[in-house]
Structure formats: structure tokens, C-alpha cells
Amino acid sequence: MNNGDKSCYKCSHAPNFRSSKRHPPLHRNSEQTRQTLVSMNCTFQKTFSKARPLLAVGCALIAAFAFAGCASIPSESVALSRGIGDGMQKQQQAHIALVNLFFNEKKWKLDNWIEDVYAPEFIKNFREALKAKGENPDVFTGEMMSGIVIRIVKARDQRQAELDKARIAIIERLNANYGVLIRANAELTALLESAVKVNESTSSLLASVKEGTVGKIDLEEIGKKFDEQLLKAGNAADTTIGFYESVQELIGK
Amino acid sequence: MTDEELQELLDEAEKKTNESLAKLSSLTDSELEVLVPSGIDQKAMNELIEIVQAATRSTEQKAKAIKSIANLTDLALKLAKKAATA
Numbered sequence: 001m002n003n004g005d006k007s008c009y010k011c012s013h014a015p016n017f018r019s020s021k022r023h024p025p026l027h028r029n030s031e032q033t034r035q036t037l038v039s040m041n042c043t044f045q046k047t048f049s050k051a052r053p054l055l056a057v058g059c060a061l062i063a064a065f066a067f068a069g070c071a072s073i074p075s076e077s078v079a080l081s082r083g084i085g086d087g088m089q090k091q092q093q094a095h096i097a098l099v100n101l102f103f104n105e106k107k108w109k110l111d112n113w114i115e116d117v118y119a120p121e122f123i124k125n126f127r128e129a130l131k132a133k134g135e136n137p138d139v140f141t142g143e144m145m146s147g148i149v150i151r152i153v154k155a156r157d158q159r160q161a162e163l164d165k166a167r168i169a170i171i172e173r174l175n176a177n178y179g180v181l182i183r184a185n186a187e188l189t190a191l192l193e194s195a196v197k198v199n200e201s202t203s204s205l206l207a208s209v210k211e212g213t214v215g216k217i218d219l220e221e222i223g224k225k226f227d228e229q230l231l232k233a234g235n236a237a238d239t240t241i242g243f244y245e246s247v248q249e250l251i252g253k
Numbered sequence: 254m255t256d257e258e259l260q261e262l263l264d265e266a267e268k269k270t271n272e273s274l275a276k277l278s279s280l281t282d283s284e285l286e287v288l289v290p291s292g293i294d295q296k297a298m299n300e301l302i303e304i305v306q307a308a309t310r311s312t313e314q315k316a317k318a319i320k321s322i323a324n325l326t327d328l329a330l331k332l333a334k335k336a337a338t339a
Contacts, residue, residue, distance in 0.1 A: 099288055102288065117274060118270060118274055121270045121273065121274060122266055122267065122270045123266075125265070125266035125267075125269040125270050126262060126263065126266035128266075128269075129262045129265045129266050129269075130262060133258075133262065135254065141254075143256070143259055144259060147259055147260070147263045148263070151263050151266075151267050155267070155270075155271075170285075170288050170289050173289045174288075174289055176295065177289070177290075177293045177295075180293060180295050180298045180299070180302075181293070181298075183302060184298055184301065184302050184305075187302050187305040187306055187309065188305060190305075190306075190309045191305055191308055191309045191312065194309050194312035194313045194315075194316055195312055197312075197313070197316035198312055198315050198316045198319060200316075201316050201319035201320045201323055202319055204323050205319060205322060205323040205326060208323060208326055208327050208330065209326065209330075211330075212326070212330035212333070212334075
């Protein structure tokens with residue numbers, strides 16, 4: 001076992017620094033673990049020893065890899081989410097148009113109702129009031145006709161104003177509901193977009209490491225293997241052992 | 254008949270007519286439910302939106318951090334290559 005094999009597995013310190021006072025205190029307590037790894041004659045360590053100038057970069061990348069997480073979010077998810085947002089806006093417009101149509105229909109029905117039901121009922125009641133006053137219920141003067149028409153038009157306008165008020169209240173409520181939904185979707189789109197950015201940055205980072213180490217260290221492949229082990233393994237110990245073997249295979253190729 | 258008497262008769266006829274027909278033009282509850290479905294808790298939605306906004310800010314920072322690391326890695330790799338060939 002040469003000196004290179006015995007170098008610290010956590011950093012690039014040379015063996016002669018290992019037991020000296022200059023060695024970082026954080027690593028001094030991990031002597032037993034280090035010994036175990038050294039005795040296993042780990043290929044992983046060998047590779048790192050050969051690529052010592054890149055070790056610091058590798059550590060940073062592993063940290064970044066763990067930082068980024070393993071879940072893969074396709075960039076199409078952003079387009080899909082935007083599509084949902086656009087669809088919601090179109091639905092909102094269609095919904096409002098439908099409400100307006102509904103109220104136009106209501107107004108048309110109201111006009112008919114005033115003509116066919118309200119006006120005859122009003123005239124009948126007016127005749128009864130005339131009769132009760134001792135007047136002739138079959139003779140309407142000009143003033144009477146004018147008074148009746150004014151009252152009927154007023155009744156129609158009041159009801160139409162109520163319908164309009166209801167229509168506006170419903171549209172305001174609809175706009176508020178759609179507003180919240182559209183905003184929520186926009187926030188999710190932004191979240192997906194930033195997650196995709198993280199994925200893209202991580203991929204470019206991993207690709208540059210692969211290129212820089214002439215394909216010897218493929219962190220993306222290591223990450224995939226780790227994901228596979230996580231899915232397969234029943235407990236944490238199995239995961240670690242299986243993952244370690246996979247990494248050995250990968251860097252030994 | 255005076256104008257005042259006529260107005261009284263018209264008031265009486267209007268009152269009777271409204272009493273018998275008032276409800277015919279109003280919206281029913283089922284119509285309202287179809288037009289504006291209830292059940293969107295705007296307060297809860299806004300709270301969730303704030304949580305997602307915070308997550309987005311954090312993820313954006315994460316993306317920036319990884320990009321910086323990528324740039325540094327690129328630089329370090331170039332320097333290492335130069336050092337190896339020198």
C-alpha cells in the first residue's frame with residue numbers, strides 16, 4: 001500500500017500531514033473510519049489520489065449534487081403549467097360570457113313576464129281598486145293610462161336593476177375566484193421554473209466534471225445508481241453497501 | 254278624480270301586484286350555485302401561495318448557487334489542465 005492509498009479520504013492532505021498538528025481537527029476523530037476505508041483498498045480512493053488537483057472540485061460537486069436533490073423535473077412541466085394558466089384565463093372569459101348570456105336571457109324573460117303577467121295583474125288590481133272606490137272599472141282616462149304605464153315601466157326597471165346588480169356581484173366573485181386560481185398556478189409555474197433551473201445547472205455542473213475527469217467520474221450516473229439503491233433497498237445499511245459496490249463498478253470502468 | 258286619489262289607487266294596485274308576483278323574477282339558490290361555485294377558500298389559498306413563493310425564492314437561490322459552483326468548477330478544471338500540461 002503506497003502513500004497515495006493512505007491519504008485522507010475526506011480531503012487531499014498528504015499522509016505526512018495526517019497525524020501532525022496541522023491536520024484539521026474535524027478529521028482527527030475519524031481515524032478509525034479512515035483506517036477501515038484504507039484497508040478496503042478502495043478504488044474510489046485510488047481514483048481520487050490520482051486526480052488530487054480535482055479533489056476539492058469533486059467535494060464541492062458532491063455537495064452541490066446532494067444540494068440539488070435527485071428528483072428530475074422536465075422543462076415541459078413549465079410549459080404545461082403555463083398552458084394550464086392560459087386555459088384558466090380562457091375559461092374565465094367563457095364563464096363570464098356565459099353569465100352575461102344567462103342574465104340577458106333573464107332580462108328577456110323579465111320583459112315577457114312584465115308584459116304577459118305583471119301588466120295584466122296590475123290592471124286587474126287597478127280595476128278592483130277603482131270598483132272599490134265606486135268608479136267605473138271599464139273606463140280609463142288619459143291620466144290613468146299614463147299612471148299605469150309609468151308604474152309598470154318602473155317595476156320593470158327595478159327588477160332589471162336588481163338583475164344587473166346580481167350579475168355584477170356574480171362576475172366580481174368569479175373574477176376573485178379565478179384570480180386566486182390563476183395566481184396560485186402562476187406561483188407553481190415559477191416554482192417549477194426555478195426547479196428546472198436547478199436541474200439544468202446541476203446537469204451542466206455534472207457534465208463539466210465528467211468532461212474534466214475524462215469520463216472517470218460520472219456523478220450523474222452515480223446519482224442514478226444511488227436512486228436505484230434507494231428504491232430497491234429495504235434498510236439504510238443495504239442501501240449504503242449496494243451503492244458503494246455500484247460506485248466501484250462505475251469508476252472502475 | 255284628483256291626482257292624489259289616482260296615485261293612491263295606483264299605489265294600492267302596485268302593492269297587491271307585487272305581493273302576488275314579487276318572487277317570480279328572483280334567482281334561485283341552485284342557479285346561484287351553478288353560476289358561482291362556492292368552496293374556494295381564498296384565505297387558505299393565499300396562505301398556500303405565500304408558502305410556494307418562499308419555496309420559489311429559495312429554489313432560485315439554489316439555482317444561482319449551483320451556477321456559481323459550475324462556473325468555479327469550470328475554472329478549476331481549466332487551471333488543473335494547465336497545471337498538468339505545464
